[in-house]
Amino acid sequence: MIRAFIALTFIAAATLHAQLPGSPTIDFKKHVQPIFAKHCYDCHSVGKKKEKAGFVFDDVKRLANDVGPGRIIVPKDLEQSDLIPIVMGANGKKMMPPEGKDPLSSKEIETLKTWIEEGANLPGIDIAAKMAATKRPKVKTPMNWTNKEGKAIKATFEGMEGEFVLLRTENGQLYKYPLSNLNMAGQFQAKMQAEQ
C-alpha cells in the first residue's frame, strides 16, 4: 500500500515536471521578425520584391517552408540549422547579410538560436505537422542541372517547395530555383528525385 502510494507520488511528480518547461521565451513576432526586418528584408522580402536565392523572410507562410528536416531551420536542432552558420559566416558559409551591411549582434544571434531550440514557432503554423510532412531525399549525389538559357550547375537535390526546386551547390549554398526555369531534362530530373 505504502509502496503503491510512493510510486503514485513519483509518477505525479514526474508528470508535473514534464509540464513545467512551459511556454517558449522567444516570440516570433516580437523578437525574431524585427531581426529579419532589420538585417534581411533589403534583399529577401515579398514586400520589397527582392527574393535573393529564392528566400524571403517577411512572409510567414513562405518562411515556414524553410522549416523542417534538411531545411535552413530545423526545430530544436541547432547543429542542423544552417541559418545560424549563415548569419555568423561560419562553416564556410557565405555570411548574411553580405559584406558591407551591419552583421547581426551576438544578442541577435542568441535570440535566433533560442527560437530554434524552443521549436522555431511561427504564428499560425503547425510546426509538428510541418516536420512530419517535410520529406528529405535519402541519396544526395551532385547532379547537373541546366536552365532554359543553357547554363549548367552541379548541385544536390534537397527537395521541392511548391514550384521551386531546392538545390545545394558544391560550396554549400542553397538556392530555390523555379522549376519552370529548368530545361525539360532538369524538370524531369527534379520530379524523379521528388518521388524517391
Ligand code: HEC
Ligand atoms: C544586401 C543583400 C542581402 C541581405 C541584406 C541579405 N542577403 Fe541573404 N542573400 C543575398 C544574395 C545575393 C544571396 C544569393 C547568394 C549569392 O549568390 O551570393 C543570398 C542568399 C541567402 C541564402 C541562401 C544561400 C545559403 O547561404 O544557403 C540564405 C539562407 C540567406 N541569404 C539568408 C539571409 C538572412 C537570414 C539575412 C539576414 C540576416 C540575409 N540573407 C540578408 C543577399 C542578401
